[in-house]
Amino acid sequence: MISYNTIIQSILSGLLEGGNYALYSLGLAFVFGIMQIINMAHGEFLVLGGYIAYWLLVKWGVNPLMALPVAALLAGGTSFLSYRIFIERIRTTVELNTLILTFGIGIFLSNLYLQLWSADLRSISVHWMEDPVHLGGIYISLGEIVTFVISFAAVFFLHLFLRRTKTGKAIRITAIDRDAAALSGINVERVDLLAFSIGGALAGLGGPLLGMLSFVSPNTGLHITVKAFILTVLAGVGSIPGLIVAGMMLGVGEALTVTFVSSSFRELFGFTLFLVILLARPSGLFGKRG
């Protein structure tokens, strides 16, 4: 018999996990919303961030939270280089070309990780993460709370950046009408490069969190990309705050699937939800219709 507490417990962990899903998807959703490019290498940028935090901890004992900026910077740099070397050159051709191109970059990166760091699952373990926090009869680990706060902050600051800063506004205008943006003096090529690099940096930020909560491996990347895409569609393309809600829906759904069905069918929930959304409301929960 599944107790009342167990259900509350799994809903709560689902909500917290869902906040992290929002961060894991943020880079992909941002780049897709602004540039209409699905970055198939998104998951690999994220995994890179995870590996960086892992090696900083193992080699020099660096606190994974201190590794966050380094991870974001290096993943952002990799993303910057990918854009300058390859994507920039075919930006104006068929949409499917950029899809295949970023897919290729992803294959390159994941096999590079495999070659350099083997197929082992790398988990970033820190003691304080395991510290329990009791709320009534419910137990949550400190790590779950800390990562949730970081994820939430990242989504919030990206939203603020897009709404309040001049650069953010330039990025949004370029997404709405490229030609008008160019005419009003915005350097749209620079905006593209910036947006893609920010997307990579955001992915890099998610990596250490993923490593702390579960693990990273060369195979994790593609899996994350699929999940990020599902969430982006669920939230509605272009809706950054919608990611939090969509992430939480997915998180809770997965947690309840684990509680009531079996942990092996956890991943099935997201995909089923995705197919239902595609059929019933392809513009997503918070996207504009049509």
Next chain:
Amino acid sequence: MKLGNFFQITEKTAAFLTFGFVLILPVVLSFNPYYLSIFIIALILGAVSLSWNLLAGVCGQVSFGHAAFFGIGAYGSSLLVLKAGWNPFGAMIIAAFFGVMGAIIIGTPAFRLRGPYFALSILGFAEVVKLLTLNLTWLTDGSQGLFNIPALPAIRIGSMTLDFFVSRTTNYYLAAFLMLAIYLVIYFLRHSNTGLAMSAVHGDEETAAGIGVPVFRTKLLTLMVSAFCTALMGAFYAHYVHFLSPDSAFDGSWSVMPIVASLFGGMGTLIGPSIGALLITGLDEFIFKQFFETGHKLFFGILLAVVIVWTPKGLFGKSIRKK
């Protein structure tokens, strides 16, 4: 100075040259079993690449998850033989229809939307099918995999016996025959009215719909044919290697390599992908693996990126004319 400026051949000539090469290759390799086994896989990949490219090159729908159909065919056929005692040849055909069913399940929702939605939905689909294969242990034996999958039964033609259990050569030629059959299906389909509809959808969906092409139905039909052929090759693979696990049957390579092969050989041609498959298998086996033993596939990532940026028509795209 591109390759295409130097020599130009027609699609038909290219196909004759390719299959001629495939026919004599075992003689050149003096029937060395090790090399034959490499090229059997190359032919399976070639046939899957032809099917992938029917969908992507002809109809314009890129799939990142053809491993789903390959695995469905492989498991479908093996289970029919192992658990229901079917004849492997009949099981292969029915397993190919399982692939068609998979195509309907994923194509129906995913083709309502355009472009990248399909590519990614099918990637998710491939993950889910693999997950189900891992977890429906009562049917698939889960991660343990399927052992002792019977080889195709020997065929007697007059006094000649084609044995598929021991002989690599007969398996090689059967793979070649399947690749030829798939090529012919694709060739005639491309030159039918349906083929015209496919290329209209590729060109511009709205215009195609405007002149009365049933866009959704055309895309779904193309996916069904592509899935049938891919699942058929998956089934052949199962009876050739005798062992399946979710990791081998649904290996991401069966999704990735057809893309690399098709781009390399030329997505605008029909025969190009199979040439690409033979070439990249050779490159992988004799060059890439010498550099990096575990991460050798990183070269395919570079290849994919370089081809799409600098020669999007592929290595032979300009050399092979349509007519």
